[in-house]
Amino acid sequence: MSMRVNRVAEQMKKELGDIIGQRLKDPRIGFVTVTDVEVTGDLQQATIYISVLGKDSEKEASLEGLKKAKGFIRSEIGKRIRLRKTPEIDFAFDESVAYGNRIESLLRDVKEDESDN
Template structure:
């Protein structure tokens, strides 16, 4: 990413946290954390990575709610960030948090096995 794309991504991440947390009224959208935003060099596309607490069904419902609210979220971003054209947005789960938790639990099991031996 270019320096400008990085700045836009960081600003979008900040604004998205506020928009999703305070302005979005969809009951399907649970506790969402925006973990990362990747913007293409031409600022036309943005991939928003989210982390959601809850069961798989709640995560899927949250993703559906966010995808349904894409237009509203994009217009809010357009009002808050001055760009010639607001990037098209798409949402994806950030699996790194779950991956980190899995590694931590495996390490904990290994440590317990060593102390039992």
């Protein structure tokens, strides 16, 4: 991946934290953390990976709220980052956080089983 694509992704991640945290007023959107941004090499598409605290229903509601605010978020990014064309954005859950927690939980269980023996 080129340095420019990396820079754009990092800048978007930084700005998204501010936009989602400060500018969005949708009550469905809970405590959202932008964990990663992947931008295609041609800077046309960006996938924004998020993690959300709460129950599954709250997570889904937050994702819906973000998808509804896509146009606003994209225009805010366009104002803040100087690009000829602002990438189309899409949101997805970052499954790596849940995966990591699951592994940690399994390791804890194994350790407890060993200490019981």
